[in-house]
Amino acid sequence: MPALVLLGAQWGDEGKGKATDLLGGSVDYVVRYQGGNNAGHTVVVGDQKYALHLLPSGILSPGCTPVIGNGVVVDPAVLLSELSGLNARGVDTSKLLVSGNAHLITPYHTTVDKVTERFLGKRKIGTTGRGIGPAYADKINRVGIRVQDLFDESILRQKVEAALDMKNQLLAKLYNRRAIEVEQVVGELLGYADEIRGYVADTTLILNNAVDEGKVVLFEGGQGTLLDVDHGTYPFVTSSNPTAGGACTGAGVGPTKINRVIGILKAYTTRVGAGPFPTELFDEDGDALRTIGGERGVTTGRDRRCGWFDAVIARYATRVNGLTDFFLTKLDVLTGWERIPVCVAYEIDGKRVEELPYSQTDFHHAKPVYEMLPGWSEDITRAKTFADLPKNAQGYVKALEEMSGAPISAIGVGPGRDETIEINSFL
């Protein structure tokens, strides 16, 4: 099973970091293919907790080569500080490979992200403020700066000039901010060049060779399906493609090489930032999910919005990603509820709708139709097999599987590496 994609099936924070780390020990390469340091992936190894933002979660597995693919946007300051933070904790990061074609997030992208959000006012997206959208906008506008540009001072200066030409007009005339100096940006970027140079490689060549040789390559998505710029709840999305197709463009590996696509699915739903969320709870159940589930953003520290499981979204994730499996996480968080509501369909303007509506207006009007499933009160955090789960927890998992359209092949019952029930092997 050489090439697998592992991605978020909801609005991010499903537990991708834990799932990737879990497989990391048996995988040769773990590849980030989109997004940047807007991601926040928590990995718990024994009594150690790591928060990764830009680096692939495979960096914590000694035998695994972590790769930052061409589709990622790289903030060089964040890259170096995350590396030195891990080095200080004894993690060997020397195997990291970074695509020379990945685009850079520069200080002006972060500035533009923040001022744009302020300018949007009530209509803001609630971005992470990390410069993600503006960096991808420059890539598509063909005025982006790539990692490889760090190594040619004259090209770098020309490109920074081109990028700042229009942006400075906007900053000064529209946003009432001071213009950004070309030389200051060039100087800062050149300051990172020597430290980054050793990691840069032709990652598409390396990854294609690896797949052809039968090595195991895991593509790790950031964010989630409903935050995808094409398939998510636009405009309340991130600016890249976390869905499975993004792994192909963001790593330079063709779709015929991918064997398995695993959707990470939380046993309930959360969302950070603005945008529609049909099963969102504003009552004590929502507070309880937030508290028990520790639902606070790893990147921005914002409280996550919480709600019940939404099977319409899970089915949609199966469809747009071609999912072969689900990894259901955080089942333990639901312990203690007598009855657990699960959204099986929506009611939109008086009509029952089984599939995610493509119309933004309809989705904003969607009201969840709930089915009540019996809960359980036994502690499940030590369960090692499906049979160890109480009958009602087994029933909950089976019901979700039937509604979601792909087999649930693993279940998370706690944040640690070993707090996982494996049903079908991923490798």
Ligand code: GDP
């Ligand atoms: P990611 O962005 O998808 O990697 O997810 P985050 O790390 O942002 O959020 C998931 C949180 O849930 C982290 O704090 C994980 O340690 C934690 N977690 C992952 N799987 C489980 C699980 O099965 N049970 C519990 N209780 N926590 C989990």
Ligand code: IMO
């Ligand atoms: P992980 O990988 C949850 C959300 C932001 C905002 C929208 C756009 O940890 O699952 P951006 O800064 O990307 O332009 O913000 O996307 N967002 C996430 N929400 N988990 C994430 O990553 C996210 N990355 C971005 O809150 O609503």
Ligand code: MG
């Ligand atoms: Mg996260």
